[in-house]
Structures are given as C-alpha cells and as structure tokens.
Amino acid sequence: MIEFLLRLFDTAGFPPRWQCGIAWSENPEIGWLHIGSDLAVFGAYCAIPIALAFLLRHLRGFPFPMVMWLFVAFIFSCGMTHLIDAGLFYWPAYRLSALARFITAVISWATVIAMCRVLPETLTFRSRKELEQEIAARTREFQEANRQLQKEIAERRRIEESWRETAGRLRLALHAGRMGAWDWNVQTGDTTWDETEFDVCGLDPSTAVDERTLINLIHPDDVDVFRQQLNSCIEGGSGDELQVRIVPPNGNVRWISNECTLVRDENGNPLRVIGVNYDVTEQREAELHLRERTAELEAILDHMGDGVIVQDSAGGFPKVNRAAIEMYGCGTLAETHAALRHFQRGSGGVRVLDENGDEMPFEMWPLRRAHRFEAFEKIEATIIVPDRERTWTGVFTGVPIVDDDGSGTLFIVTIQDISGRKAYESELQEAREDAVRANQSKSTFLAHTSHEIRTPMTAIIGYADILASALDNREQLECVATIRRNSEFLLEIINDILDLSKIEAGRLEVEQEPCSPVAIVHSVHSLMRIRATENDLELVTEFDGPIPSRIQSDSVRLRQILVNLVGNALKFTTEGSIRLRTTFDADGPEPAICFDVIDTGPGIEAARIEQMFEPFVQIDATNHLAEGTGLGLTISRRLAELLGGTLTATSEPGVGSTFTLRIVTGPVDELSVVDVNDVHELAELQVGRVGARLDGRRVLVVDDRRDIQLLARHFLIEAGAEVITAANGQEAVDLACNENGTLPEFDAVVMDMQMPVLDGFEATKVLRARGFDQPVIAVTAGAMQGDRDECLKAGCNAYLTKPIDGVELVRLVARHVDDC
Numbered sequence: 001m002i003e004f005l006l007r008l009f010d011t012a013g014f015p016p017r018w019q020c021g022i023a024w025s026e027n028p029e030i031g032w033l034h035i036g037s038d039l040a041v042f043g044a045y046c047a048i049p050i051a052l053a054f055l056l057r058h059l060r061g062f063p064f065p066m067v068m069w070l071f072v073a074f075i076f077s078c079g080m081t082h083l084i085d086a087g088l089f090y091w092p093a094y095r096l097s098a099l100a101r102f103i104t105a106v107i108s109w110a111t112v113i114a115m116c117r118v119l120p121e122t123l124t125f126r127s128r129k130e131l132e133q134e135i136a137a138r139t140r141e142f143q144e145a146n147r148q149l150q151k152e153i154a155e156r157r158r159i160e161e162s163w164r165e166t167a168g169r170l171r172l173a174l175h176a177g178r179m180g181a182w183d184w185n186v187q188t189g190d191t192t193w194d195e196t197e198f199d200v201c202g203l204d205p206s207t208a209v210d211e212r213t214l215i216n217l218i219h220p221d222d223v224d225v226f227r228q229q230l231n232s233c234i235e236g237g238s239g240d241e242l243q244v245r246i247v248p249p250n251g252n253v254r255w256i257s258n259e260c261t262l263v264r265d266e267n268g269n270p271l272r273v274i275g276v277n278y279d280v281t282e283q284r285e286a287e288l289h290l291r292e293r294t295a296e297l298e299a300i301l302d303h304m305g306d307g308v309i310v311q312d313s314a315g316g317f318p319k320v321n322r323a324a325i326e327m328y329g330c331g332t333l334a335e336t337h338a339a340l341r342h343f344q345r346g347s348g349g350v351r352v353l354d355e356n357g358d359e360m361p362f363e364m365w366p367l368r369r370a371h372r373f374e375a376f377e378k379i380e381a382t383i384i385v386p387d388r389e390r391t392w393t394g395v396f397t398g399v400p401i402v403d404d405d406g407s408g409t410l411f412i413v414t415i416q417d418i419s420g421r422k423a424y425e426s427e428l429q430e431a432r433e434d435a436v437r438a439n440q441s442k443s444t445f446l447a448h449t450s451h452e453i454r455t456p457m458t459a460i461i462g463y464a465d466i467l468a469s470a471l472d473n474r475e476q477l478e479c480v481a482t483i484r485r486n487s488e489f490l491l492e493i494i495n496d497i498l499d500l501s502k503i504e505a506g507r508l509e510v511e512q513e514p515c516s517p518v519a520i521v522h523s524v525h526s527l528m529r530i531r532a533t534e535n536d537l538e539l540v541t542e543f544d545g546p547i548p549s550r551i552q553s554d555s556v557r558l559r560q561i562l563v564n565l566v567g568n569a570l571k572f573t574t575e576g577s578i579r580l581r582t583t584f585d586a587d588g589p590e591p592a593i594c595f596d597v598i599d600t601g602p603g604i605e606a607a608r609i610e611q612m613f614e615p616f617v618q619i620d621a622t623n624h625l626a627e628g629t630g631l632g633l634t635i636s637r638r639l640a641e642l643l644g645g646t647l648t649a650t651s652e653p654g655v656g657s658t659f660t661l662r663i664v665t666g667p668v669d670e671l672s673v674v675d676v677n678d679v680h681e682l683a684e685l686q687v688g689r690v691g692a693r694l695d696g697r698r699v700l701v702v703d704d705r706r707d708i709q710l711l712a713r714h715f716l717i718e719a720g721a722e723v724i725t726a727a728n729g730q731e732a733v734d735l736a737c738n739e740n741g742t743l744p745e746f747d748a749v750v751m752d753m754q755m756p757v758l759d760g761f762e763a764t765k766v767l768r769a770r771g772f773d774q775p776v777i778a779v780t781a782g783a784m785q786g787d788r789d790e791c792l793k794a795g796c797n798a799y800l801t802k803p804i805d806g807v808e809l810v811r812l813v814a815r816h817v818d819d820c
Helices: 002-008 022-026 028-058 065-087 094-123 128-173 195-201 213-217 220-236 281-303 322-327 333-345 366-371 419-469 474-504 517-534 555-572 632-642 676-687 706-718 729-736 760-769 787-794 806-819
Strands: 180-185 191-193 238-246 254-264 270-279 307-312 351-353 376-385 390-402 408-417 513-515 538-544 551-553 577-585 592-599 646-652 656-664 698-702 722-726 748-752 776-780 798-801
Touching: 002 094, 022 028, 028 065, 065 094, 128 281, 128 390, 128 408, 180 195, 191 195, 195 270, 213 220, 220 238, 220 254, 220 270, 254 281, 281 322, 307 322, 307 366, 322 333, 322 408, 333 366, 366 376, 366 390, 366 408, 390 419, 419 474, 419 706, 513 517, 513 555, 517 538, 517 555, 517 577, 551 555, 555 577, 555 592, 555 632, 555 656, 632 646, 632 656, 698 706, 698 729, 706 722, 706 748, 706 806, 722 729, 729 748, 729 760, 748 760, 748 806, 760 776, 760 787, 776 787, 776 806, 787 798, 798 806
Parallel strands: 538 577, 698 722, 698 748, 748 776, 776 798
Antiparallel strands: 180 191, 180 270, 238 254, 254 270, 307 408, 351 376, 376 390, 390 408, 513 551, 577 592, 592 656, 646 656
C-alpha cells in the first residue's frame, strides 16, 4: 500500500506542464489563465457541495437524498481534478490526476445509476391537475355523504316522532300494531300479556308468565336499568321510555322499547303497572350504522390535506378538520372557532387579500359569504392572522346544504393551501428574471469581447498582408503566413462562440431568398481547394443528376455549413480525398437538396456519432484532441434546423465518414445538369478576379486607433484613392462640414463606430443632419444581432466587421461611390 501511494505521488518521467512545449513559455498568460480558471472552478466546485450538503442537512423530507449526496460527491471530485490540473504546471503528479479522474468517472456513473433507479418513482408524482381533480372528487363525495346523512337524520326524526305518537296512543288506548302490552298487579303479583307481547318477546302464547318472566328475558347487563324504570314508575307514576336488550329462547338478541305507567287504587296506593313493549332492533342498527358512517366521515375529514369547515345556520362551526385548524395557526378547536368568528365579523385585526395582493372587500371574504349561505368557487385569498403571526394563501370553495324546502342547514367550506405553490411561483419568476439579466450580461460581455479582440486582430491580419507583399524570403513569408493563419483561427473561434450564443438565445435570423446552390458549391470549392492542396488531399466536387438553378434559402448560412463540414473533413483526413457531392430529391414530402461531404479519414464508432454534435466535444478515432472549439458541428446542425433541414452523419472506423446536409428548397421551377469542368473554371475565375479601383476618389477614414487608420489608408491608397484621416467623430464632423456650412469634396467616409469624444453613431447622425449625403461605411468590431441594424439606422450605407478585409473594404467603398 505504501509503495502504491509513493508511486501515486511520484512525478518521475513527467515534466511540469510549463515545460511541455515552447508555446507555454512564449504565452505564459495562457498558462496562468489555465491555472486561474482551474482554481476558480475548484473553489466553485467546493462551494456547491457545501451548499448542497447544508441544504440536505437542514431540509427534512427531501426526496432521493442518496442521489443528491452522490451529486455532491461528483461535484467535489470534479473540483479536485481541476485543483490537481492547476498543480500540474509545477508538480506533474499525472498518476494522481489519473486516479482522481477515475474516481470522478466512478462517482459519475454511480450518480447516473442512482438517478435511473429513482426515475420510475419520480414518474409517479402527481401533477397539479390530478390533485385538483382528486380534491374535486373528494369534495363531491363529501357533499354526497352529507346529503345522505341529512336524509338519514330526517328519517330518524320522522320515525322518532311517529314512535312518540304511537306510544301516546298506546298509553291512552292500549292499542298499537305489533306492540305488546303487559299488566302487572303490584299488590298481588299477577301478570298478564297480550298476544303481541308474546310475539315481541319470542315466547309461545301458551307460556305461563309472572312478574319475573320479562325480567328473566332481559339481557343481564340491562336488568338494573329496567328495575330502576319500574321503581321510578311506581314512585312517580310513570316511567320514561327505555330501550333494553332481551334474549328470547332462540338466542337472537333483540332490542325492545319499554314504557310504563302506574294505576293507583281509590286510596292512591300503587295498584297496577301497565307497560308497552315494541321491537326497535332495526332502529338501533340504523343508529349504529349512522354513528359508524359519521365516524368514518370525520376520520376522512381529519386526514384530508385540504381544510374543511362546516358551518351551521346559526353561524356556529360543528366541524373543523385538522388541516383547517393548522392553516389558521390554532392549537385547539376552541381557538379555531374564535379565529373563524373574527373572519365572519371582520374583527381581531384579521385581513384578507385577493389574488393581486390588494385588500379584499369585507363582504367578499370567504367566511363572510359562507355566513350568508352564498355559494362561491375557487376564490384565491391570502389570510393574515396578526395575533398568531400567521400568513398563508388558499383557494376557497363554499357549497350550501339545504333541506327539501330550500332552507340552508349547513355550509361546507373547503380550503386548498397553495402557500407552497405561490412561493414556488415567486421563486420561479425571480429565477426567470435572473435568467433574463444573465442573458443580457452575456450579450454585453460577448459584444465587448468581440470588440476588444477584433480590433487588434484587424491590425494583425492587415499588417501581416502588407508585410507579406513586401517580403521575398520564403522562410519569412512562412512566418507571416503562420501569423495570419493563427489569427484567422482565433477569429473563427470568436465567430463560433458568437453564433452559438445567438442560436441559443433564439436571436440568430436566417433569410429565405433565391440563391444558386451551384454558385455556393463553387465558392466552397474555391475557398477550400488551397487547404486541400496543402494537405496533399484531393477535393472533388460532384453533381449527381439535375440540380435546381435556384432554391429558397440563406446562401450565407448554407455556405457556412458546407465550409464547416469540408474544413472538418480536411482536419481529420491525412490521405485520400474529400468529395462534396450534390443531389436533388424531388420525391420526398417536400423537394430538398442534399450535400454529402465524404472523407477517407479514420472514422469513428457509430455509437459516438451523436456526441460530435454536442457543444465543445471533439472526437476522432484515436481519442486525441484536435484543434478548434468543438462548436463547428453543433452550430452547423442548428443552422441546418433553422433552414428547415437536417444534418446527419454515418461513419465506419478505418474507412471514413459521410456528413449529409439536407435542405428544403421550396418551389423549384428549373433543373439543370451541371458540368464539373464548369465548376472548376468558375472557381479559377473567382480566384483570379481583379479587385475594384478608386482612382481619383477622396475618402475620409475615421478611427481612434492609429494602427487601423494606417491599415485602411494603405488598402484605399493601393486602390488609387486619396485618403484623409481623423481620430474621432468630432474631427470627422469638423473636416466634413466647415464653418461656412459648405461640404468638402469627400466621396465616401469609412467610419469606426466606437470612438471617444464623439462615436461613429452620433457623428453619422450629425453629418446626415448637416446635409452630407455621400456614402458612410460603418466599420465596427461588434458582431452581435442588431449591430448592423443600429448602424444602418444611424445613417450608414453599409456595414463591415473587423478584422478588415482589404478587398471587401475597397469593394464596398467602390460600389456605394459608383451608386451615388
């Protein structure tokens, strides 16, 4: 174990990263950027697990804590890898770095597995709509149960009233249907029963009876209360109704009701006790069933997540379930009743706010409307109970329960506590606003980054071209070419990042206008042929069958995709060829044109093809990093989708790869067969075209950077123009408009848009306001959506982004000067 640890921390054979190539020593700021970034990421990756761990420790009931703990471990292990990577610049512990990455991989997959295991459970979570449906169903069940309960109560009252009337008639007339009567002579002990009494008690009518016969039939547990009734009757003259159990000879326990009255002799002494019995077994069972149902309903109410308040016609609260008691912040039912009365009367400092946070009118308060038996549905209200420092938001629904005559007896109020949902919605709104601010900050950052990099890149590339035109030494020319090539590579990275940012923000616009697919292929072939020749590769252009002369698409974005695909093929292909094949598919649902980029590179496994289209991912057959940002294919696929098409790929290791771009063409009127030789001839003409001339033209160049002034001045003078320079917008205005109001003979103005004193936007507006109507060419490092529109809105005629292309600058100036 000790040997393993010693070897783990052994750095023999591995040089510090500072010593890995001369580029680190020539560009130390990049190394320090790596170190600073890794340390910053390590700090963030330590802070995030600490925050998550604190959350898990204090947030009870958090679902799936194991997944979150694994995620905490994953974030922390990622942070450790960044810390070790920062240290590799001085302490090359690559073995320790490898172990840290292996541990990170294990934890990553453990997290993935844990998330997959809990995925089925998360899918069982019910949505808000399902919960609302369940609440509505439960409310309907409760209402129906209450209606049944009211019917049963009304029936019971009717039966009891009928029994009381019948008992009265029996006491007066000793006559009732199926009601037995007995007569006990207190003085002699003689007892007589009528036939119905024998039937009620389950005895044969021939059975001899005495004063103890009835007592012997009564259930042992009820004998004492029966004796008490007899004694009360003898002492007081009558006995209240009493229900007792009897056990007939067949053993089936029955409930009977017994009432008796005393008959006195002429001396006022007790003579006889006359009683009436009738079977009340069914009534007792109905009462028991009613009590059970009532207990079930109360249990259901107390276990409901929603609050339920039952109000009677007098304004009392016969039932308040447990959820409602907790909502109003009360500990006992009595405290809850007092709080509810405050909301009935508007007393106690209580307040109710509507869904907009405004004070709700008192007469519209839910419990106030319930007091009036006024039905309402889904009223959102915020309840404020000052004395209990309790504030919560609920959705109230009130339903009255009425008798057959339409008078209200009970009013049911159900309450759904949505405080958690409202808090979540508030947090969601804040998060949405934060996201908007973050997106604005990102756009500002990208615009500033573009300006700060494109401006010096203009000088680097431009002066590299000037230097190349003045050199004859091949080695020196190769050095200049290296400078320009790497500058262009850096510019491609900036453009990729800006494009991806605009696509993700939904701010990249494409145009649908007529364009020639053949001309686009010509352009791509002309641009990429030199790179293919430098790599000893053959770039072949093929047209398979008739091709439309015009399609509806965005020629700039279509060309960008094809350049990315061909450039990608050139980057990974070391021998063989790259073919750009164009075909037209008129048989699909919509006519489409297909571009296939076929290379003989190393290829990749089919399972890893989709990874190539993810941002910042670079894959080749040897798993080595290649140059670039890993954004080219991502941007190309998203541009293809914006153009209404698709970008797919197939590959076979050791054979090569094929990238297929399919674009919907819109209506196609004319098809033509393209000769490949014509393509090559047109490419030669494009390469050898002659630049525009500005002989005899006076041009004002305005830029606050002297390097850019001299560069633009050089390109324009080479084209035959006379050039005057200005360092800011105010100088430009002073030169273009003298004190007499006359305008000097400037044929055009090349205006930088971001300058001190007076920027290009304001300077252009002033020139236009003073009558200057010659072309103004905007030159800016801004490359975000809207920069071009802002320049044109200020009064510029054309728009050119840095770094400045000398040929394009001269072409723009010449075209607009000729149009005037």
